[in-house]
Amino acid sequence: KQEVTQIPAALSVPEGENLVLNCSFTDSAIYNLQWFRQDPGKGLTSLLLIQSSQREQTSGRLNASLDKSSGRSTLYIAASQPGDSATYLCAVLNNNDMRFGAGTRLTVKP
Amino acid sequence: DGGITQSPKYLFRKEGQNVTLSCEQNLNHDAMYWYRQDPGQGLRLIYYSQIVNDFQKGDIAEGYSVSREKKESFPLTVTSAQKNPTAFYLCASSIGALGANVLTFGAGSRLTVL
Numbered sequence: 077k078q079e080v081t082q083i084p085a086a087l088s089v090p091e092g093e094n095l096v097l098n099c100s101f102t103d104s105a106i107y108n109l110q111w112f113r114q115d116p117g118k119g120l121t122s123l124l125l126i127q128s129s130q131r132e133q134t135s136g137r138l139n140a141s142l143d144k145s146s147g148r149s150t151l152y153i154a155a156s157q158p159g160d161s162a163t164y165l166c167a168v169l170n171n172n173d174m175r176f177g178a179g180t181r182l183t184v185k186p
Numbered sequence: 187d188g189g190i191t192q193s194p195k196y197l198f199r200k201e202g203q204n205v206t207l208s209c210e211q212n213l214n215h216d217a218m219y220w221y222r223q224d225p226g227q228g229l230r231l232i233y234y235s236q237i238v239n240d241f242q243k244g245d246i247a248e249g250y251s252v253s254r255e256k257k258e259s260f261p262l263t264v265t266s267a268q269k270n271p272t273a274f275y276l277c278a279s280s281i282g283a284l285g286a287n288v289l290t291f292g293a294g295s296r297l298t299v300l
Binding site for chain 2: 080085110112117118119120121122125165167172174175176177178179
């Protein structure tokens, strides 16, 4: 059964810093991996979707990479802003079964 | 605007009561899902439906029931058999199977048992 882990559980950085969020998974036979953003008390918003054949995806200041062989994905946020403060979750899809990590709660301080 | 509407946003229930959470989408998506989110845990799948009049149990279906009579609607009933129902409930949808399609989420419903 796929297990998805996100470390650290919480991260606080000063505004303007570049940062990396980590996601690891135990079964490398994935179909795709998604990164989501969740604001407090809200639903999830999809940020990036990486298919298993891809190595990375970019959207604005966000870049997500995927290394299936090592069971890892990273979400890189460039030039962080206070508006980036949220919880970031990754989700891995195997055989139409999607598993979510518990998320990393990011705080960007002005 | 196309999207998913969940209601109510907040709900309080006394022990022994059944409650129903509403989920409506106008995205013309075929598949719909219900997840439960607890603090410090990843989302867990309760039920999902790929087409009208068909649904499947997820990992934690016990104490819950659903129906899919219309494409745009997928209500979730939390029954008295669910022993620990206090949680944040999220409804989601996708165009088709999850393989190549992103999930779109509603804003969630927070259920508290008094």
